[in-house]
Amino acid sequence: MTYRGVVLDLDGTVYRGNEPVSGAREAIAALRERDISLLCFSNNPTLTPEAYADRLADLGIEVNPSEIASAASVTATYLAREHPDDRIFLVGSSGLRDQLEDAGLALTEKWAKTEVLVASYDRGFDYDRLTEALWALEGKTTFVGTDPDMTIPHSDGHLVPGSGAIIHAVAGVAGQEPDIVLGKPSSEARDAAIGALELDPQQCLVVGDRLDTDIALGAGCGMDTAVVLSGVTSEADLPEADPSPDHVLDSIADLESVL
Numbered sequence: 001m002t003y004r005g006v007v008l009d010l011d012g013t014v015y016r017g018n019e020p021v022s023g024a025r026e027a028i029a030a031l032r033e034r035d036i037s038l039l040c041f042s043n044n045p046t047l048t049p050e051a052y053a054d055r056l057a058d059l060g061i062e063v064n065p066s067e068i069a070s071a072a073s074v075t076a077t078y079l080a081r082e083h084p085d086d087r088i089f090l091v092g093s094s095g096l097r098d099q100l101e102d103a104g105l106a107l108t109e110k111w112a113k114t115e116v117l118v119a120s121y122d123r124g125f126d127y128d129r130l131t132e133a134l135w136a137l138e139g140k141t142t143f144v145g146t147d148p149d150m151t152i153p154h155s156d157g158h159l160v161p162g163s164g165a166i167i168h169a170v171a172g173v174a175g176q177e178p179d180i181v182l183g184k185p186s187s188e189a190r191d192a193a194i195g196a197l198e199l200d201p202q203q204c205l206v207v208g209d210r211l212d213t214d215i216a217l218g219a220g221c222g223m224d225t226a227v228v229l230s231g232v233t234s235e236a237d238l239p240e241a242d243p244s245p246d247h248v249l250d251s252i253a254d255l256e257s258v259l
Ligand SMILES: [Mg+2]
Pocket: 009, 010, 011, 012, 013, 208, 209, 210, 231
């Protein structure tokens, strides 16, 4: 298969924490040489596309902000379309707050007046914030999660809790499942990926380290998929994988072998 577009996960695929995955720079250079369109798509909802571009530039990888999507950009797009005037209570990072405000959304700290509760990765999350989220969900509040990632790979090899952990904490205490969870592999994320590449999905490849988000996104889009074993997925997970990836790579360093 000759691919014309690649959707590339970042955490666990291109870098782990602050460390680049060995061979990532060369693999992305190989995409450029072949004129393959690139969309970097992260479920980390804390950074703007510009901040991702800066982070990649620090690793020696040149990517235009227009080639970057994230759970935050998908969430902002969704909220701007479905809840443009609703009061939004955010349990999430300051980086996500900035992006939602930049999208013209109406954020509030008054939980009693909330129409939408957004739950996301938040290092400052504590008992008091959980209590406010519980109260914000009283009544007819719409419950939105930015992305389902329960954990994020850290540079020291350990995992740390992600948005999914906080969404589950809120859902558990409120006895209410989210109305929608955005980010990969949601239908909103599929639309974002297909819309950004403007290619026939059958000519595209999704590369990522998570079966339940990256590979599920690719399968849902009708794109081919390649799992890399440099992040949260190990070889032992593969027999149970559903959907199963089309390609298995030790890391992004082997990407050229499937292009
Ligand atoms: Mg990843």
